[in-house]
Amino acid sequence: MFSMLRKAADPRKIQATLRATHFNGELKYLPQTTFSQADLAYALEAAARTYEAVERADRRPSTALLLRFGQLCSVREPALLDRLWQHTKGHPFPRKSDLVGCTVPEEFHHLVLDDEPGKETASRAAMVSSLRAAALRAIGHLLMQRPQDDPNPHTPQVAAVALTRATQGLAEIVDGTEEWAEVVQLPPAIREWLAWELRSLGHGEVAHTLADPRGDTIN
Known part of the structure; x- marks a missing residue:
């Protein structure tokens, strides 16, 4: 980086x-x-x-x-x-x-974030903000027809439109209203893309929550 x-x-x-x-x-x-x-x-x-x-x-x-x-x-x-x-x-x-x-x-x-009550919400907002930035980066590579240049190895398997819709749904996570309930309903390729980004950001536990509808966790 x-x-x-x-x-x-x-x-x-x-x-x-x-x-x-x-x-x-x-x-x-x-x-x-x-x-x-x-x-x-x-x-x-x-x-x-x-x-x-x-x-x-x-x-x-x-x-x-x-x-x-x-x-x-x-x-x-x-x-x-x-x-x-x-x-x-x-x-x-x-x-x-x-x-x-x-x-x-x-x-x-x-x-700089305060070490005060509510820091968990601030951390979650920062995480989602990072995911959105990563999605914009990947969408840029997709639109240039160079998805292999993106650091996320799953980018060549996703569509720019699907990735755009996924990032729009992340707004609910920041508010804490839906948590990851809607995200786990996304197509497997998008969930794999998100899980990789979450792990690269140091959020391995959150990545584990991206289980498919059958309950199989993405590895």
Whole structure:
């Protein structure tokens, strides 16, 4: 995921972000077109080997590096931030208790979740938001007739229209009115797609609830 976001980042926006922060390096050493691992490591003010290990998933990034990465690569959409956090930290975008002792860039303040009653609802909303973002990503690949480029291996087996209808039904889950009752009635291919995304987001238990009408759990 780090590699995907790095390659998709606009180098001019990265340079603009660095120019507005307390960047200690020289901007003239950064490229104008694409950023390599070494370039982004320089922009993150991290060792090249450190960032390379993070991108290969051989090393878990520090909270500071993860926040800085999101800032540089313009990852500000809540669902994508949550997905990045789940991918690297195993839990949703941070609560205040996750950031004790850490400096949080001001633009992230409104996204930090409170450790208060109701946090379960906030976590569920973040999960559904991430699923919607994943569905939009998959639908984009489907419409471009390149479903094999999507990280979810089940995307080639689903239809864009069916995926759109499924994501529309997820609104009920956020409200807590229907939970997953309607979702389990979806076609098997869609449920398999959703289960894979849920597991990748760290919601294995929820993925288990996606049983078919006969009661067979999707593996």
